[in-house]
Amino acid sequence: MPFQRSTKEVLDSINGILSPYVGGLMARTAASAHCRDLGIVGDAMGRGQVDALLGKLGLGLVIFLGKDKTAAVVETMRRSIEDLREAP
Amino acid sequence: MTRSVRTTTAITAALGAATLILLARTLWPGAGAFSGGALNETVLLWVSALGKVPFLLLGAVYAWRNTRRFEPGNPARPCWVFLSWGLLSFLLAQSVLCFYELFRGDAVPFPSIGDVFFLIGYPLLTAGLLAFLRSYAAAGFPVGGAGERRALAAGTVAVCVLIGIPILRPIVATPAPAVEKFLNLAYPILDFILLVPTVLLLRITFRFRGGAVWKTWIALLGGFIFNFGGDVLFAYLQALGETHFHYLVDILYILAFGLIARGVLYQHELLSD
Numbered sequence: 236m237p238f239q240r241s242t243k244e245v246l247d248s249i250n251g252i253l254s255p256y257v258g259g260l261m262a263r264t265a266a267s268a269h270c271r272d273l274g275i276v277g278d279a280m281g282r283g284q285v286d287a288l289l290g291k292l293g294l295g296l297v298i299f300l301g302k303d304k305t306a307a308v309v310e311t312m313r314r315s316i317e318d319l320r321e322a323p
Numbered sequence: 324m325t326r327s328v329r330t331t332t333a334i335t336a337a338l339g340a341a342t343l344i345l346l347a348r349t350l351w352p353g354a355g356a357f358s359g360g361a362l363n364e365t366v367l368l369w370v371s372a373l374g375k376v377p378f379l380l381l382g383a384v385y386a387w388r389n390t391r392r393f394e395p396g397n398p399a400r401p402c403w404v405f406l407s408w409g410l411l412s413f414l415l416a417q418s419v420l421c422f423y424e425l426f427r428g429d430a431v432p433f434p435s436i437g438d439v440f441f442l443i444g445y446p447l448l449t450a451g452l453l454a455f456l457r458s459y460a461a462a463g464f465p466v467g468g469a470g471e472r473r474a475l476a477a478g479t480v481a482v483c484v485l486i487g488i489p490i491l492r493p494i495v496a497t498p499a500p501a502v503e504k505f506l507n508l509a510y511p512i513l514d515f516i517l518l519v520p521t522v523l524l525l526r527i528t529f530r531f532r533g534g535a536v537w538k539t540w541i542a543l544l545g546g547f548i549f550n551f552g553g554d555v556l557f558a559y560l561q562a563l564g565e566t567h568f569h570y571l572v573d574i575l576y577i578l579a580f581g582l583i584a585r586g587v588l589y590q591h592e593l594l595s596d
Contacts, residue, residue, distance in 0.1 A: 256593075258534035261464060268465045295462040299536050301594050302394045 238282040239322040242270070245280055248315045249292065252308065256300065265292065279322040289313060327592050331585065334378075338581040341374035345570040345577075352567075371570070372421040374577035378584040379417055383410035385587045392594040398458035403590075405451030410583070412444030434502050442506075445513040452520035452547075459527055466527045479522045483515040490555060493562040507558055514554045521547045535593050543586030549579035 246266050253262035269291040270276075275284050289309050296305040324332075348357050348367055356362045362370075386407035393400040419437035423429050431437070460466060494507045521544050528540040553575030560568055 254534060256534050257464070257536050258531045261531050261534065261536075264530075265464050269463070291463055295464045297397060298399045298458050298462045299593070301392055301397065301399075304594060304596070 238285075239279045240285065240316055240319050241322040242275065242278055242280050244319050244322075245285060245288075245316050246270070248319060249288075249312050252312050252315060253292070253296075256296070256308065265295065285313075285316055327589075330588055330592075334581055334585050337374070338578060341370050341577050342574050344370050345374075345574050349568060349570045367570070368424050371573040371577070372417075372425055374573070375417050375580050376414065376421055378577070378580035379410055379414035382580065382584040382587045383407055383414050385584070385591045386410055389587065389590050389594060392591070398461070399455070402451050402454040402458060405447050405454060406587075409444045409447035409451055410587075412440045412447060413580075416440035416444060434506050438506055442509065442513075445517060448547075449513075449517045449520065452517065452524060456520050456523055456527075459524070464530075466530055472523055472526075475523055475526055476519055479519050480515075483518060486555070487511060487515055490559055490562075494558060497562050507561055510554045511558045514551045517547060518551050521551070535589065539586050539589040539593060541586075542582045542589060546579045546581070546583030546586060549575050549582060553579055 246263070249266045250259070250262045253266070256262075257265065266288065269288055273284065273287050273291070275288065280288075289312055292312070293305050293309045296308060300308065344362060345367065347354065348362065351357070354360075357367075386403055390400055390403040390407055393403060416437040416439075419435060419440065420431050423431040423435065456472075460469075460472070490511055491508060494504065494511075497504075499507070524540065525544050528537060528544060531537040531540070553572050556568075556575060557572045560566075560572065
């Protein structure tokens with residue numbers, strides 16, 4: 236079965252991890268804006284879309300957190316998304 | 324209590340104590356503590372100096388350490404280089420002023436070698452903030468469009484012109500040696516230039532409210548705003564020949580450098596956690 240996660244749950248998960256760094260408003264709007272730019276419009280996301288979204292967020296974070304810390308934060312988001320239940 | 328909270332508490336206590344002492348001296352100069360009491364002019368000079376130099380030292384050192392924590396090629400790295408050199412210039416300038424006041428017991432000559440360091444520091448700090456602005460705008464976070472930033476910059480310049488004319492007019496009109504007049508004009512003008520990226524970064528920072536990035540930048544930019552206030556008040560009082568309120572200028576500088584140091588330390592904590 237291919238990797239599928241609910242878009243809403245992925246965004247909630249990202250929001251929870253990003254908020255302490257960039258604030259709740261920016262975490263929400265940044266993830267939503269990147270989804271729009273990447274053409275992620277459906278209720279579910281595949282692995283490629285999750286990777287692309289995390290890549291975009293990482294590119295922005297690196298300016299505030301540096302490469303190592305950004306890699307750790309992105310990895311935490313990736314693991315948190317992995318742990319979400321499979322989307323129907 | 325975390326290390327971050329302890330740092331904030333220590334800095335707040337130092338800023339609060341220095342501010343209260345100097346404010347009390349300005350409001351009640353005839354109070355017993357100030358007229359021959361424990362807080363005589365020498366002690367007040369030390370309070371004023373110790374409220375500035377250690378914060379600038381902290382800011383310059385940790386801004387440099389932040390530079391080293393960003394890997395080569397990271398767009399934030401040159402920004403922190405500019406900031407650390409700018410703060411180092413300010414540190415040297417303030418140290419010169421303190422040397423005259425504390426160790427020579429003289430009034431600080433104007434101009435002095437300290438002014439050279441200040442004049443070097445302003446372009447470095449401005450370059451740093453402009454570099455931050457460019458890299459944050461390009462980071463991919465929704466921080467507003469270029470049109471919004473242009474409009475805000477234009478509005479800030481307009482406000483600077485409105486504030487600047489009444490401040491600069493008496494400086495131009497007052498007879499003074501050319502170098503002195505040049506410096507009295509240069510400081511407010513350099514401040515107005517520094518204010519533009521400060522306001523633009525403040526606008527961006529508000530979009531990060533609640534996060535660690537917000538804490539870093541609201542402290543840093545708050546420091547630059549207080550420094551702007553200090554320079555403008557200094558130039559204005561200098562032009563009027565007013566000497567009673569000079570400790571108010573010191574208060575603004577102490578708050579400025581304390582906040583800048585806290586912002587730099589917040590960034591260091593963010594990179595180190």
